[in-house]
Amino acid sequence: MAIMATMATMATMAELGALSTESSFSAAPTDASSSSNAVSLTSTPPTTVSPDSISLASEPDIPKLDTATTVPLLESAIPLLQIEQHVEVEQPESGQQTPVASAIVVADEPAPVTPEPTARPRRARSSLPVYNISQLSGTSKNRNRRAKGDDRRRTISGDTLLNHGDDNNSAAASTDTLLAKAKDTVQKVTDALNSDWSIAGPSIPKGVKITNKYKAARPPAEITRRATRHSGIVPETTLASSLSALGKRSRKTFEKGLSKGSKVAREILRLQDTNEFAKIDTRPVLTTYWSNGKFVDPNAKEEPAAAASSPPRKKARIEEAVVPGQDKKDGAAEPDKKEPAGPPVKKRRVKKWLEKGLYAGQEAPADINKGLTAQEKKKLASIPELAAGSKPNKTLPLPIFNGMRILINGRDFKLPYDICNPLPPGQPKPAAYRTMTRNRFVGDAAAYWKKTPHFEDFASKCVCKPEDGCAEDCQNRIMLYECDETNCNVGKERCQNRAFQNLQERVKKGGRYRVGVEVVKTSDRGYGVRSNRCFEPNQIIMEYTGEIITEEECERRMNEEYKNNECYYLMSFDQNMIIDATTGSIARFVNHSCSPNCRMIKWIVSGQPRMALFAGDRPIMTGEELTYDYNFDPFSAKNVQKCLCGSANCRGVLGPKPKDKKPPKPLKEDKKSSAVKGSVKAGKRKLKELLSAGSTDRVVDVYDEIDAAGSPKKMRKIKTATGVLKKKMAVTKETKKKPVSSGGLKAAKSAARGAATAIKRSVSNISVNAKSALGSSTKNRRASTTDLLKTYSSGKAKTSPKVKAKAVPTKKVKVSSRSSSLTIVAAGTGAGLGTAAKRTPKRTPKKAAVASASSSASAARKRTPSWKVRAVVADSNTPATGGNSSSSSSTGATKKPASKARSALELSRPANKIRLVTNKED
Numbered sequence: 069m070a071i072m073a074t075m076a077t078m079a080t081m082a083e084l085g086a087l088s089t090e091s092s093f094s095a096a097p098t099d100a101s102s103s104s105n106a107v108s109l110t111s112t113p114p115t116t117v118s119p120d121s122i123s124l125a126s127e128p129d130i131p132k133l134d135t136a137t138t139v140p141l142l143e144s145a146i147p148l149l150q151i152e153q154h155v156e157v158e159q160p161e162s163g164q165q166t167p168v169a170s171a172i173v174v175a176d177e178p179a180p181v182t183p184e185p186t187a188r189p190r191r192a193r194s195s196l197p198v199y200n201i202s203q204l205s206g207t208s209k210n211r212n213r214r215a216k217g218d219d220r221r222r223t224i225s226g227d228t229l230l231n232h233g234d235d236n237n238s239a240a241a242s243t244d245t246l247l248a249k250a251k252d253t254v255q256k257v258t259d260a261l262n263s264d265w266s267i268a269g270p271s272i273p274k275g276v277k278i279t280n281k282y283k284a285a286r287p288p289a290e291i292t293r294r295a296t297r298h299s300g301i302v303p304e305t306t307l308a309s310s311l312s313a314l315g316k317r318s319r320k321t322f323e324k325g326l327s328k329g330s331k332v333a334r335e336i337l338r339l340q341d342t343n344e345f346a347k348i349d350t351r352p353v354l355t356t357y358w359s360n361g362k363f364v365d366p367n368a369k370e371e372p373a374a375a376a377s378s379p380p381r382k383k384a385r386i387e388e389a390v391v392p393g394q395d396k397k398d399g400a401a402e403p404d405k406k407e408p409a410g411p412p413v414k415k416r417r418v419k420k421w422l423e424k425g426l427y428a429g430q431e432a433p434a435d436i437n438k439g440l441t442a443q444e445k446k447k448l449a450s451i452p453e454l455a456a457g458s459k460p461n462k463t464l465p466l467p468i469f470n471g472m473r474i475l476i477n478g479r480d481f482k483l484p485y486d487i488c489n490p491l492p493p494g495q496p497k498p499a500a501y502r503t504m505t506r507n508r509f510v511g512d513a514a515a516y517w518k519k520t521p522h523f524e525d526f527a528s529k530c531v532c533k534p535e536d537g538c539a540e541d542c543q544n545r546i547m548l549y550e551c552d553e554t555n556c557n558v559g560k561e562r563c564q565n566r567a568f569q570n571l572q573e574r575v576k577k578g579g580r581y582r583v584g585v586e587v588v589k590t591s592d593r594g595y596g597v598r599s600n601r602c603f604e605p606n607q608i609i610m611e612y613t614g615e616i617i618t619e620e621e622c623e624r625r626m627n628e629e630y631k632n633n634e635c636y637y638l639m640s641f642d643q644n645m646i647i648d649a650t651t652g653s654i655a656r657f658v659n660h661s662c663s664p665n666c667r668m669i670k671w672i673v674s675g676q677p678r679m680a681l682f683a684g685d686r687p688i689m690t691g692e693e694l695t696y697d698y699n700f701d702p703f704s705a706k707n708v709q710k711c712l713c714g715s716a717n718c719r720g721v722l723g724p725k726p727k728d729k730k731p732p733k734p735l736k737e738d739k740k741s742s743a744v745k746g747s748v749k750a751g752k753r754k755l756k757e758l759l760s761a762g763s764t765d766r767v768v769d770v771y772d773e774i775d776a777a778g779s780p781k782k783m784r785k786i787k788t789a790t791g792v793l794k795k796k797m798a799v800t801k802e803t804k805k806k807p808v809s810s811g812g813l814k815a816a817k818s819a820a821r822g823a824a825t826a827i828k829r830s831v832s833n834i835s836v837n838a839k840s841a842l843g844s845s846t847k848n849r850r851a852s853t854t855d856l857l858k859t860y861s862s863g864k865a866k867t868s869p870k871v872k873a874k875a876v877p878t879k880k881v882k883v884s885s886r887s888s889s890l891t892i893v894a895a896g897t898g899a900g901l902g903t904a905a906k907r908t909p910k911r912t913p914k915k916a917a918v919a920s921a922s923s924s925a926s927a928a929r930k931r932t933p934s935w936k937v938r939a940v941v942a943d944s945n946t947p948a949t950g951g952n953s954s955s956s957s958s959t960g961a962t963k964k965p966a967s968k969a970r971s972a973l974e975l976s977r978p979a980n981k982i983r984l985v986t987n988k989e990d
């Protein structure tokens with residue numbers, strides 16, 4: 069064994085000697101297996117050893133190593149490094165042998181390590197500007213230091229590198245120490261400089277080139293860490309990063325030490341010229357990003373780029389559409405493709421609907437009856453949407469909880485505020501509030517009323533055409549007669565003159581909106597009525613209903629039943645009748661206003677007089693309080709009430725309209741003649757004008773009214789007067805001149821008959837007023853007036869002695885009172901007295917009554933004139949002039965067109981009744 073070892077050693081030495089003569093060594097691996105574990109230990113002349121292929125070229129000072137002891141050690145150290153390096157070293161020109169050690173270490177089985185004798189190197193060169201492993205490692209020091217327990221971390225620093233001379237000078241460094249140092253140093257350097265960096269790199273002296281062979285033999289670096297930025301591309305070397313990983317101070321020191329012309333420094337300086345060292349990344353920076361919620365792979369960069377290069381799809385489509393048949397952008401025509409000649413046909417876009425809504429997912433519970441009461445279950449069963457087998461509404465499902473509640477409890481349909489705004493329930497209601505929707509005759513009234521067939525004569529139909537629809541020109545309308553089957557020529561479908569019927573149908577259906585009114589408590593005027601819907605101009609709102617009573621009954625009630633009442637709901641009605649709405653419709657709660665928005669008008673409906681509240685000339689909005697002008701007659705000063713309507717033109721008191729005030733009285737003589745003449749003249753003129761105007765087929769009578777101040781008279785359409793009227797009005801003559809149609813004649817005849825009958829009516833208004841006034845003043849006055857009125861109405865001259873003396877009851881003429889009876893005849897008693905009463909001008913009950921009657925007439929006729937003819941109180945000697953219906957006078961001898969009634973009455977005062985009134989006042 070010893071001989072064999074010696075021979076092997078000698079052979080090795082011979083080989084080394086051959087290598088050294090060539091001043092180079094080629095440490096090419098002998099076989100493939102050995103090359104994998106080769107390592108090059110450059111710049112480590114003192115310790116470079118190799119068991120089989122090591123060359124200590126040109127190193128005369130290198131001590132002769134005991135290869136038997138050093139090689140195994142090195143072999144044991146090298147496999148750990150797993151590095152292979154093939155270095156070709158150029159011989160320096162100076163001929164000086166550079167101590168370069170290069171070793172290819174084969175990771176063979178390590179030989180047993182035997183302790184080596186410490187041998188002092190023959191020569192130690194401290195100034196050798198090479199990389200000294202022993203100096204770098206400081207093995208002995210470290211070992212000693214760590215053995216002493218100093219575990220401080222030591223890094224390769226400038227100090228370590230520069231103070232290598234101490235170790236070199238140490239002659240006591242043994243081979244094993246050197247080997248250990250080499251191993252340790254290699255390890256440390258490799259660790260510090262990253263395993264990717266080959267130690268051969270820095271130690272390669274100038275002129276050394278890394279061959280391709282080496283590169284090919286180098287195994288690919290294993291990717292252990294991958295930065296996103298690098299995208300998997302491993303850098304060739306990490307020297308720069310390794311250096312940068314050093315501390316600032318250490319790096320400075322390191323660089324300082326390297327900059328002293330050493331090979332390492334040169335190498336590093338050379339490396340510094342590289343982009344990598346300067347941290348210049350020449351590779352394209354590939355970034356990853358997310359687009360439209362998708363990860364964009366940088367490796368698939370070609371596709372998006374290609375896509376980006378092509379124009380957007382939409383744009384391309386538009387281009388095609390705009391320039392059909394033209395070449396593409398690249399100029400390549402497509403001959404095969406035939407473009408449509410016409411404009412491009414737009415594809416119809418199909419709208420896509422969301423299938424799910426806000427409450428999607430809230431499917432109905434499996435058992436919808438769960439937790440419900442029996443009643444609720446019953447209700448649910450009746451809801452078709454929840455019935456078994458019904459298709460669930462998936463598009464707009466009801467929210468489960470609210471929807472179920474709504475389905476079970478239900479909810480009324482509500483109109484917007486502007487359309488309907490009913491008060492919340494619980495509003496104060498008047499005590500003893502009893503309603504009556506239809507008039508009811510009480511006591512003698514019914515019997516008396518039946519006796520009066522004064523509407524039978526008006527059975528003839530109107531002459532309206534179907535297209536006219538019984539509008540403003542309808543005779544029935546003009547006369548305040550409502551059309552029905554018997555008197556309408558148009559028919560129900562087209563007739564517009566059926567307000568009461570419409571009202572009845574409307575209210576019959578029920579509902580607050582249809583009724584449209586409600587009682588409200590006002591702040592200062594007791595209860596009132598307001599609308600909770602809109603009304604058109606002149607639209608019927610509600611009927612004023614109550615008990616129809618006679619004057620006697622009215623008097624009795626006022627003195628007995630209502631004597632302690634604060635308010636009376638009595639209104640003059642028709643035929644000396646009073647309508648008592650104490651038990652009646654809620655129209656009785658409608659308050660007075662000097663600027664009202666409604667009117668109270670009496671109509672004849674199916675032969676019966678009926679009173680209703682109509683909207684005025686302007687529409688009524690929801691929430692407005694409904695008012696009309698009372699033309700209130702307080703009967704006496706003590707009943708005068710202060711008006712609280714608050715309108716700009718408030719009269720201050722609940723009294724008649726100002727225009728009804730009497731004009732200054734002319735002298736007696738002049739007054740009589742001029743008034744009569746004037747009124748007759750005016751009547752004739754009007755009639756003439758009317759007749760000459762054209763429409764002769766229906767102009768048969770004249771009605772107009774004149775206010776107390778002698779304001780311009782209103783023209784009224786008339787019917788041909790026959791009988792008494794024909795004689796007295798001299799209308800016939802005029803009428804004959806004009807061609808009159810058969811329809812018009814018929815209507816005229818009917819009107820004339822009706823007028824004659826209507827004349828027989830008495831005025832309840834004035835009766836009540838007078839009666840009440842009398843009742844409040846003197847017994848005699850009341851009795852006499854009542855008697856007089858009764859006389860007028862019944863044809864018996866039952867007047868008081870005083871009246872009898874002056875009144876000349878000749879022929880009985882009943883006066884139509886339809887339009888003149890709209891005066892409140894009794895109202896509140898206590899309210900508004902005091903100051904209001906003091907401010908009230910002196911007005912006698914009688915005067916007030918007259919004024920209120922006439923003003924009511926004008927108010928009622930403002931919209932549609934009445935055909936009524938007024939009777940004139942006739943003097944025994946003088947032909948009667950026009951008489952106001954409210955005068956209740958009758959002569960029978962002469963009649964005057966009603967248009968002059970009041971004027972004649974007030975201005976001429978020929979009748980005994982006027983005198984009677986005057987006397988009473990006096």
Ligand SMILES: C[S@@+](CC[C@H](N)C(=O)[O-])C[C@H]1O[C@@H](n2cnc3c(N)ncnc32)[C@H](O)[C@@H]1O
Binds near residue numbers: 899
């Ligand atoms: C037919 S009642 C109207 C309903 C009455 N507000 C009620 O609470 O029963 C008429 C009475 O109402 C009162 N009234 C009506 N309009 C008024 C007004 N403009 N100013 C003052 N009081 C008024 C008067 O007391 C009058 O006598």
